Each structure stands twice: as structure tokens, then as C-alpha cells.
Amino acid sequence: MVPESYYTALSAILFTIGVVGVLVRRNPLVIFMSIELMLNAANLALVAFGHRAGAADAQVLVFFIMTVAAAEVAVGLAIIVTIFRLQRRLSVDELSIMRW
Amino acid sequence: MSAALVPLAPLLLVAATAGLLIVLDLLPPREGKGHLGVVALAGVVAALAGALTLWGREGRAFGGMLLLDNFAVFLDVVICYAAALVLLLSMDYLRRNGMESGEYYILVLLATLGMMLMAQAADLIVIFLALELMSLSLYVLAGLFRGRLTSAESSMKYFLLGAFATGFFVYGIALIYGATGTTALDRIAAASGGLQRDPLLLIGFGLLLVGFGFKISSVPFHMWVPDVYEGAPTSVTALIATGSKAAGFAALLRVLFSTFKVAQPDWALLLWVVAVLTMTLGNVIAIAQSNLKRMLAYSSIAHVGYMLVGVVAGGALGAGGVLFYLLMYTFTTVGAFGAILLLERGRQEAVELDDYAGLAARHPLLALTLALFLLSLVGMPPTAGFAGKFYVFGAAIRSGYIWLAVIAVLNSAVAAYYYLRVVVYMYMREAEGVPTRPAPSFAGRLALGVALWGVFQLGLMPAPVLDLAQAAVAPLLR
Numbered sequence: 001m002v003p004e005s006y007y008t009a010l011s012a013i014l015f016t017i018g019v020v021g022v023l024v025r026r027n028p029l030v031i032f033m034s035i036e037l038m039l040n041a042a043n044l045a046l047v048a049f050g051h052r053a054g055a056a057d058a059q060v061l062v063f064f065i066m067t068v069a070a071a072e073v074a075v076g077l078a079i080i081v082t083i084f085r086l087q088r089r090l091s092v093d094e095l096s097i098m099r100w
Numbered sequence: 101m102s103a104a105l106v107p108l109a110p111l112l113l114v115a116a117t118a119g120l121l122i123v124l125d126l127l128p129p130r131e132g133k134g135h136l137g138v139v140a141l142a143g144v145v146a147a148l149a150g151a152l153t154l155w156g157r158e159g160r161a162f163g164g165m166l167l168l169d170n171f172a173v174f175l176d177v178v179i180c181y182a183a184a185l186v187l188l189l190s191m192d193y194l195r196r197n198g199m200e201s202g203e204y205y206i207l208v209l210l211a212t213l214g215m216m217l218m219a220q221a222a223d224l225i226v227i228f229l230a231l232e233l234m235s236l237s238l239y240v241l242a243g244l245f246r247g248r249l250t251s252a253e254s255s256m257k258y259f260l261l262g263a264f265a266t267g268f269f270v271y272g273i274a275l276i277y278g279a280t281g282t283t284a285l286d287r288i289a290a291a292s293g294g295l296q297r298d299p300l301l302l303i304g305f306g307l308l309l310v311g312f313g314f315k316i317s318s319v320p321f322h323m324w325v326p327d328v329y330e331g332a333p334t335s336v337t338a339l340i341a342t343g344s345k346a347a348g349f350a351a352l353l354r355v356l357f358s359t360f361k362v363a364q365p366d367w368a369l370l371l372w373v374v375a376v377l378t379m380t381l382g383n384v385i386a387i388a389q390s391n392l393k394r395m396l397a398y399s400s401i402a403h404v405g406y407m408l409v410g411v412v413a414g415g416a417l418g419a420g421g422v423l424f425y426l427l428m429y430t431f432t433t434v435g436a437f438g439a440i441l442l443l444e445r446g447r448q449e450a451v452e453l454d455d456y457a458g459l460a461a462r463h464p465l466l467a468l469t470l471a472l473f474l475l476s477l478v479g480m481p482p483t484a485g486f487a488g489k490f491y492v493f494g495a496a497i498r499s500g501y502i503w504l505a506v507i508a509v510l511n512s513a514v515a516a517y518y519y520l521r522v523v524v525y526m527y528m529r530e531a532e533g534v535p536t537r538p539a540p541s542f543a544g545r546l547a548l549g550v551a552l553w554g555v556f557q558l559g560l561m562p563a564p565v566l567d568l569a570q571a572a573v574a575p576l577l578r
Contacts, residue, residue: 008278015271022264031260038267042274049278058277061225065270068232072263075236079243079259082252092260095253 007048015041026091028080032073039069107159107168110147110176111216117143118209125202133200137191137543140205141184144212148180155568158575160222164284167222171423174572175219175350178427181554182343183212185434188547190335193441196539197333199245208339211237215347224273224283227351231269231315234347235262238340242332254331261314261324269311275304285359293362305360309367312355315348318408319377322401326385329397334449337393338437341400342430349407349426353419356411357576364414371412372504379405379511386518390453392440395518396433399477402515403429409501409508410492416577417495420570424558425492427565428484431554432476438551439470442544445536456522458531466538467526469548474519476555479512484558491566 014037021034043062050058084090105112120143121136129135151173159168187208194200214234221227239262243255277283279301280291292301313321329337356367382402389395407429410422443450443459443466450456460467476483489512496505558565 011274015267018267022260022267028256028260032263035260035263035267038264039270042267042270045271045274046277049274049281053277053281055281057225057283058274061273061277061283064225064229068229068266071232071236072266075239076259076263079239079252079255082243082246083256086247086249086252092256095256 004048004052008045011041011045011048013041014038014044026093028083028090028092031092032076032080036069036073039065104161107154107157107161108166108220109154110151110180111166111213111220113143113147113150114209114213114216117146118206118213121202121206121209125206133202133205134191134195136202136205137187140209141187143209144180144184144187147216148177148184151176151180165223165226166217166220168220169575170572171350171354171575172220174423174569175346175426176216178346178423178430179212179215179219179343181427182339182346182430182434183208183215185430185438185547185551186335186339186343188543188550189338189434189438189441191543192539192541193333193335193544196444197245199333201244204241204244207237207241211241211339212343215343215350218347219350221351221354222285224276224285224288227355228266228269228273230347231311231351232266234344235266235315238336238344241336241339242328244333244336248331250331251333252331254328257324258328258332265311265314265321268307268314272304272307272309272311275300275307277304279304285354289359289361292360305363305367308355309370312348312352313374316345316352316404316407317401318374318404319381319401322378322381325401326394326397329400330391330394330451334393334437334441337397338434338441341396341433341437345400345404346426346430349422353411353422353573354576357414357419357573368412368414371408372501375405375408375412375504376507377405378402378408379508383511383514383518386515389518392451392453392456392522393437395522396436396440399515399519400433402511403477405511406489406492406508409496409504412504413492413495413499413501415495415499416570416573417491417498419573419576420566421488421491421495423569423572424562424566425488427569428476428488428555428558431551431558432473432483432485435548435551435555436470436473436477438544438548439466439473442466442538442541442548443536444539446534450536453522453525454532455536456525457529459526459536462531462535463538469552471523471526472552472555474522476559478516478519482556482559484555484562487559487562487566491562 018034018038046058214230217230239259242258245251280288317325379402382398386398410418445455476485479485479489493505
């Protein structure tokens with residue numbers, strides 16, 4: 001039996017990888033994948049905590065988060081496609097017509 | 101309607117209208133979607149009236165996941181006002197830009213539903229779902245003008261940063277669940293009394309604040325605001341600036357004052373710093389802007405700073421002041437964006453400062469209206485802006501935050517420069533080139549009229565509304 005703290009630690013590592021990925025990568029798709037990683041880190045933590053508490057509510061929350069993540073994918077990919085159609089390139093550095 | 105659903109009446113009205121619109125969108129007439137806007141408006145006004153009749157009632161629904169109290173009612177009213185005014189402004193605006201579509205009205209209603217859910221949520225799960233319902237709708241709305249690169253770019257930036265914030269928010273919920281074993285706000289409050297210094301709870305709370313910081317656009321999570329406000333369709337910008345901010349503050353105030361009451365000295369100190377940074381940065385950068393939408397974006401960041409002053413002050417005066425401020429900010433900001441949205445130069449929207457030169461000579465009424473909204477943003481008496489600032493800063497002084505109030509007042513003085521510059525352009529410059537002219541739009545004028553009424557109603561007789569706002573925060577503070 002793996003202790004619960006292992007899962008928490010793993011989720012913290014995944015979350016950190018996700019945050020760093022968002023900050024350093026330039027391709028919107030990869031940034032988006034990193035955000036998904038952050039959400040799934042939260043899912044992992046929730047499952048571990050829910051297992052300890054012996055209650056189902058955390059597991060239910062995980063399903064909600066997965067559903068919302070799917071909805072985000074739908075909207076996010078649509079936006080990325082729109083940008084690509086207009087610009088024929090895909091990098092957040094190119095998204096700079098508006099600046100201060 | 102069964103008694104259990106009464107607390108949800110405003111939500112159900114908006115949801116039912118959204119459902120109805122989805123069906124109506126498929127039916128003829130195919131060309132022209134103006135009638136959908138009218139139906140959407142009727143739904144939002146009905147929800148507004150429904151919310152007003154629920155004042156004073158308390159209730160819970162769905163196993164305590166959703167609740168109704170005076171706080172929720174007050175914010176439902178603010179959000180419905182914002183949505184109704186935005187719908188009025190949208191009708192002709194969309195037609196002029198050739199983007200009239202049924203989806204627009206459906207998405208505005210769904211975003212409104214998410215905002216109202218945030219005000220009525222009693223559980224972190226519901227806050228999360230409501231936040232996402234609102235945000236996903238707004239991401240799409242920001243990119244509505246899909247042929248324009250600015251609109252697509254604003255949508256992309258809003259989406260990436262918003263989803264990033266969601267990641268923080270969800271991880272915060274997970275850690276709070278780990279520390280307390282629950283996601284219900286009142287049970288977290290009960291459980292957190294014993295473990296004030298639990299690192300898991302503190303980090304979770306901090307991550308939650310990051311998520312909220314993005315939604316209310318406080319420094320240092322404000323980077324998306326100027327680009328999104330500038331690129332999004334102006335009617336959508338107005339909704340993002342007012343409704344989504346009100347919803348963010350609704351959930352933030354509930355979490356801070358009722359759930360994390362034990363940590364009040366700690367978060368007050370943190371928010372003190374955030375408030376000062378937010379208003380100073382917003383005002384200083386706004387000075388350098390020549391695009392009006394962008395200027396109002398930075399100004400909206402500054403106003404979030406003022407509202408945070410009220411949050412720091414706390415108590416019925418401070419929190420009640422924030423609610424009053426949100427209502428006055430909704431009327432004023434929708435009005436200001438509405439006036440911009442009605443003006444066009446050539447085939448373009450008039451958003452540059454130069455477009456406003458000499459406007460008062462040719463269109464005195466519209467120029468006067470815009471000037472009044474800008475004066476309300478400055479905080480001139482007898483407009484609502486003065487009353488709002490007076491209450492919020494007064495609450496800070498009463499609670500002993502003298503320096504915070506001083507910095508806030510100095511900031512308001514700086515802000516006067518860039519708001520009044522627009523007024524100077526309108527009244528004291530000569531127009532050049534193609535004239536800027538207002539688009540004929542009855543609905544748009546009606547929206548401006550209602551917003552102007554709000555600005556003066558709250559400015560000349562603020563006391564009754566302030567009393568209501570203070571009664572509204574009472575459930576949070578007990």
C-alpha cells in the first residue's frame with residue numbers, strides 16, 4: 001500500500017510542471033496541455049484526499065473537473081483554430097497587435 | 101413552483117430563457133435575430149424583478165449547495181442590471197457589425213447565469229462550476245468578431261490566462277479539501293477554526309485567492325485586462341468589466357468574510373498591499389493610453405483597487421461599501437462603454453482619443469452623457485462615483501487604515517487627469533477629418549438613459565441603497 005503522502009507529493013510535482021510549462025512554452029497548444037496537467041494534478045490530489053477521508057464528494061468533484069476540462073478543450077481548440085486561420089502561424093509571441 | 105425552488109427563481113428564469121433561445125434560434129425568421137435579443141432582455145428583466153421580490157428571504161437548495169440570502173439577492177440585482185443594459189446595447193451594435201447571431205444572446209444569458217450562480221453558491225464546487233460557466237461563455241463572446249484578428253487575439257489571451265487561473269483555483273480547492281475534508285463553505289469555516297496554521301489550508305487559500313485575483317483583475321493578475329477589453333466587441337467588454345467583476349467579488353467576499361473569518365488580520369494585510377498596487381498601477385498606466393477602451397480597461401483595474409480598499413476595511417461599512425460601489429460601477433461603466441459603442445467614424449468604431457475631438461459641438465447630448473459617466477468615474481459629486489468612493493474610503497478611515505485612504509484619494513486625483521482629458525477633447529478641440537457620429541439606435545439610447553438614471557439616483561440619494569447594501573452583507577458578517 002502506497003502512503004497517501006506519495007500521491008500528494010506527485011500531484012504537487014505535476015502541478016509545478018504544469019505552471020512552469022505555461023510560463024516557458026510559446027505554443028498555445030503546449031501551454032494548453034500544461035494547463036490540463038495542472039487540472040489533473042488537482043484531480044490526483046482530490047482522489048488521494050477523498051480516499052483518506054473515506055467520502056465520495058471529492059471523487060464527484062473530480063468528475064466535474066474532468067467535464068469542465070473537456071468543455072475547455074472544445075472552446076480552447078476552437079479559438080486556436082480561429083487564430084491559425086487568420087494568421088497561419090501559432091505562437092503566443094505573434095499575438096501582439098495590441099500592446100501598451 | 102415547489103417551495104424548494106423559490107430561492108432559485110432568478111437563476112431558473114435566466115436558465116429557462118437561455119433554453120428557450122436555443123429553440124427560438126432554430127425557428128424562422130432566419131435573417132435578423134433582433135427578436136432573440138428582446139426575449140433575452142425580457143428574461144433578464146424578469147429575473148431582476150424576481151430577485152427583488154426575494155429580498156429578505158433566506159433559503160437553501162440542492163442539499164445546501166446553493167443558497168439565497170440578502171447578499172445573493174443584492175448581487176443578482178447588480179448582475180441582472182449589467183446584463184440587461186449590455187443586451188440593450190448589443191442589439192443594434194451587432195447588426196451594425198454584421199455579426200448578429202442567436203449564439204450571442206444565448207451565451208450572454210449563460211454567462212449571466214454563471215455570474216448569478218457565483219453569488220448564490222454555498223460550496224466551492226458550485227463556485228468552480230459557476231466560474232467556468234461564466235468564463236467559457238465569455239471566452240467565446242470575446243472572440244465573436246472572428247474575422248478580426250484583435251478579437252481572436254483577445255479571446256485567446258483571455259482563454260489561456262483564464263484557464264491558467266482555473267488551474268490555481270482547482271488546486272486550491274483540492275488542498276482545502278485535504279485540510280478540512282469538505283468543500284462546503286460553512287463547514288470549512290467550522291473546521292478551519294482549529295487549524296489556522298495548517299500549511300495545507302493556507303496554501304489552498306492562497307491559491308484560491310490567485311484564482312479570484314485573475315477574475316477580479318487585481319495586480320499582479322491583471323495582464324490580460326487591457327488586451328481583452330480592447331480586442332473584444334465593446335458590448336462584451338462592458339459585460340466582462342461589470343458582470344464578471346461583480347460575480348468575482350460576490351464569491352470573494354463570501355469566501356473571505358464568512359469562510360476565512362479567522363484569518364481576517366492576515367488577508368487584510370495582504371489585500372492592503374494588493375489594493376495599493378492595483379489602483380496605483382491601473383491609474384499610472386491609464387495616463388499613457390490613447391485608445392479609450394484600453395484606458396477604461398486600466399481604469400477598471402484602478403477601480404478594483406478602490407473596491408479592495410473596502411474589503412480591507414471590512415465590517416458592514418466596508419463590505420457594504422463594496423456592494424454599493426459595484427452597483428454604481430456597473431451603471432457608470434456600462435454607460436461609458438455604451439457611449440463609445442454608439443459612436444463610429446467612417447466604418448470604424450470610434451475608440452481613439454482623436455475621434456472625440458469636437459464631439460460636443462456636433463452631438464452635444466451624447467458628449468454630455470459620456471462626460472457625466474466619466475465624471476462619475478472620477479468621483480465628482482453629485483454623481484454616483486462620489487458616493488461610492490466616499491463610503492469605501494470612509495470605511496477605511498473608520499477601521500484605522502488612514503494611509504490606505506490617503507493613497508486611494510491621491511490615486512483618484514491622478515485618475516481625474518485621464519478622464520478629464522477626454523472631456524477636454526470633446527469640448528475644447530476642433531474636429532478634423534471624417535466626422536464621428538453616433539449610430540441611430542433606440543435601444544442603445546434607452547440603455548444610456550437607464551445608466552444615467554442609475555448614476556444620478558445613486559449620486560443624489562445614496563443612503564437608501566447603502567442601507568440595503570449593509571443589510572445585504574449582514575448574513576456574511578454574523
